[in-house]
Amino acid sequence: MSVLKRSVFVGLVLFALIPLNDAACSMTMLKRGATHCQDIMDKTWHPVGSSWTNGKCVQCTCSASAMSCCDGLPSSVHFTEDCIVEYNYETCTYKVFKRNDRNSPCSHGAVGK
Template sequence: MTMLKRGATHCQDIMDKIWHPVGSSWTNKKCVKCTCKADGMRCCDGLPKIFNVPEDCTVEYNYKTCTFKVSEKKNPSIPCSHSAVGK
């Protein structure tokens, strides 16, 4: 959470540097979801944290669609098991 100065009418997304009016919500270019309220800006990850990925696999994030894929490095069409937290 980022506190706003008293009387502020906008919040600035620290990732995109775009100003958003109080009362608005948005998702920035790194899939972080934010809300601007009179008392401050609140943001949380829009993508889960991926862990327990086997060494022969890779995680590919798509920040345009805010999705991810865990697949084999040698054959990306084969999905891999993994664990995830959040979102």
């Protein structure tokens, strides 16, 4: 197999994986005539046509027919045993660092954002 054919094959495989990047999303159908959506995490109400980020960094949108929400932070972070992950829900960020030294970052992989 030539280099070009292999490159095209790898590209097609990667494109096929794109739909999997929304694996951390959900949709809730609304009753006909609903004017608001209720955030499941925060129990707050939001008008149809609005978007928001809740206290757990979940990003939601309320449309006339449904509320859709997607994780704003990775649901799975892969790192070595000597590292830990710390989520900051105020800034919707996270850090991965050595257990015994917060100033030593760890290499990691994230899934689900």
